[in-house]
Amino acid sequence: MSTNDTHIIQVVKAAARGEAWACSHIVQQFGQSVFSLLHRMTGNTLDAEELTQDTLIRALQQIDSYDPDRATFSTWLKRIAYHLALNHLRHPSLPLVPMEEEETTIQTEANQEMVRLFQQPDDTRVEQLKAAIQQLSGEEQTLINLFYYDELPISDIAYMMQSTSGAVTVRLHRIRQKLHNTIQHLQAL
Secondary structure, eight states, X not given: OXXXXXXXXXXXXXXXXXXXXXXXXHHHHHHHHHXXXXXXXXXXXXXXXXXXXXXXXXXXXXXXXXXXTTSOHHHHHHHHHHHHHHHHHHOTTSOOOOOOOOOOOOOOHHHHHHHXXXXXXXXXXXXXXXHHXXXXXXXXXXXXXXXXXXXXXXXXXXXXXXXXXXXHHHHHHHHHHHHHHHHHHHHHO
16 A cells, blocks of 8 residues: 555545544545546536535545545545436436446457557547547446546446446447447548
């Protein structure tokens, strides 16, 4: 366990005891990354701000349930944010309510092409990729963002989504296939 992990666990324990400095530290250290995730998921600054606040409040209320053996604190916090955002996107007029393996690699031509697009895209491909991503559902866009832009390990994404690593890997494969097909279609136009 790193020094930073040990420090975070001490801060979490202090927050669980109700120490205000620890709660403030959590908000300051993790608020921006939670907001970034939520803004990418909702596409709306006001919703992201409200959901960030709700996420941090829920996390502080449920801080006793954090288990450092299951996930990093950041991943645990993003799991709460992810589920609040999903609930909000599915039912925007309803109050926000939280929701409470094996890795496999599926290599296909579409997967390899999508990896190349994300790693070294040219300008035309970037535009095609952006257009294709915009056609994905909100959950699919979030999964792409978490894996490629936030560079989270599949195991962390699976924890956030309350899924298995294998299921996340398969979903990523299907999303990459969908993006590949959409880009092929755009190139044909």
